Amino acid sequence: AEEAADEVSKYSVPVVRMKYGEVAEATSVVVLPVSEAGEGDEGVATAPACRTDGDFGVLTADKAWRRWVVLPRWDPLAVIGEGGAVAVGFPDARVLPWRTNRWEREEPVLVVADRTRKVVEEEGFYLVSRVGGMAVERGSKLLEMDVEALGTVVLVVRPPKDEFDDQLQDEDWD
């Protein structure tokens, strides 16, 4: 599904829109712990580190967890540091620090972050703690404000949509 994860420039983060049945069609899948934006930084910090092993590829988490999501092993997911992956569910896409279509703002998004990469770089996007939850912020802004990151955003997943649309159109990629 490389074609789905469109890296437009180094000043961006890949955004994919899931297609119905896409997990099924994937050539490989990953299982990630899910936390909700409202749970704040604790939800991200306490989400388990996971490994898969044995004959059946059983996933073993370093602690028990209630919410999980299966995603195709898109390129950005394949390079996350061991045990670093967490998916954070946001109720709507207004959390994204770039301009999106009005209807897209109302959709939920799943933001996948790598907790092993907390060092803020100018061109990156990061998951940060906010009063009452979490936000996605540009590295440039975090460097200005000297704010710490919970992890680097490696992928933003939009929900499946019935009609075809060009997911990148009308988005502000800087």
Added chain:
Amino acid sequence: AEEAADEVSKYSVPVVRMKYGEVAEATSVVVLPVSEAGEGDEGVATAPACRTDGDFGVLTADKAWRRWVVLPRWDPLAVIGEGGAVAVGFPDARVLPWRTNRWEREEPVLVVADRTRKVVEEEGFYLVSRVGGMAVERGSKLLEMDVEALGTVVLVVRPPKDEFDDQLQDEDWD
């Protein structure tokens, strides 16, 4: 993957051997909580009931759990009662109450049971509590002994194997 789950007679339980990459090729997958045979009936009783929902098909368990497995949605898995599915890992296949090849006995097996079906029937196979763990037992034997079942075995999964072999050959299906 219907062809893989071979139901030989009503006096049997489907046995499948995973193929490498099979989860990836599956047209649909399921995520099941895993418990280990050594954890005994408590491991089965306490494994969470799960549902998937929302735009991203997030799996929500009714309690936190550490071990999970992704399997193709083989037919027997599609009909398990809601929240009833649990996969139990056995270190070797001697737990199966039918004759198998010597080399197969040394392989680990994953036994998938439906905890919503505890009523023992003559022709079924069941997960039962044993001193030091669990066992798979024929319904006919349980009825004789008046032993309660933890759940009905719906599928036995063998690990992937390098060479091709006819998984059903030399097995005693009664």
